[in-house]
Amino acid sequence: MPKQITEMLKGTLEGIVLAILAGRAAYGYEITAWLRDQGFTDIAEGTIYALLVRIEQRGLVDVEKVPSEKGPPRKVYTLNAAGRAYLDDFWGTWSFLAERLEQLRNEGK
Amino acid sequence: MPKQITEMLKGTLEGIVLAILAGRAAYGYEITAWLRDQGFTDIAEGTIYALLVRIEQRGLVDVEKVPSEKGPPRKVYTLNAAGRAYLDDFWGTWSFLAERLEQLRNEGK
DNA sequence: ACTGGTAGATAGTAACGCTGAGTACCGGAT
């Protein structure tokens, strides 16, 4: 039985990462660690890096390479104007979905 | 730009349909119409029928063919015990995700 | 020299929703 969270993350994981970047600039490894901390234990590192590449190519974030003291250089991502607009859309879509779901759950008692 | 809702529905649409069936037995065409009524205007008919085939093959629902007065016979789906258990899991996963998202949204103010 | 933590990249796979087309049944309008 495949984990339900895997499919549920499709589309929302992107919003989650953008929401994180809305609060502060961050790099991949850091984001992965933070997500694990929050209970998203199954999220693979590769998933985050691939996602970051995608949102960069869509022009939702700006990137800066910053040397690290303990390892290869970090790619620090910052949400730009297009990213903020996209995040607003995301919250709108999410609200719509969450409201319908909550309604369904209450109907089912 | 592909609609965000399309990706976000992955995983959740299944839960939505199971939640509908938890309230009452229903058939595909009826479910599609209900979803459109609720604002899910972009959900294709084919998507629902494919989803119903999947949950039937996983043994989450029981099926009965019922003749219709105005068209081909309906396939009426009923949630069974396995389906109810799976739906419980779904709500658990959904709650986890919704809580994290709500927290992120509040942090972003 | 080796291990472990830090940091990122990538090829291949599976799941899911969408598109677009098709089949079939029925009633009313032309």
Add this chain to the structure above:
DNA sequence: ATCCGGTACTCAGCGTTACTATCTACCAGT
């Protein structure tokens, strides 16, 4: 009688996304 629209379901092919697994690279401590 014929056509059209509403009902009801099916199917092949596609694009997007997350997962798996593996790889490279840098540095500190043992």
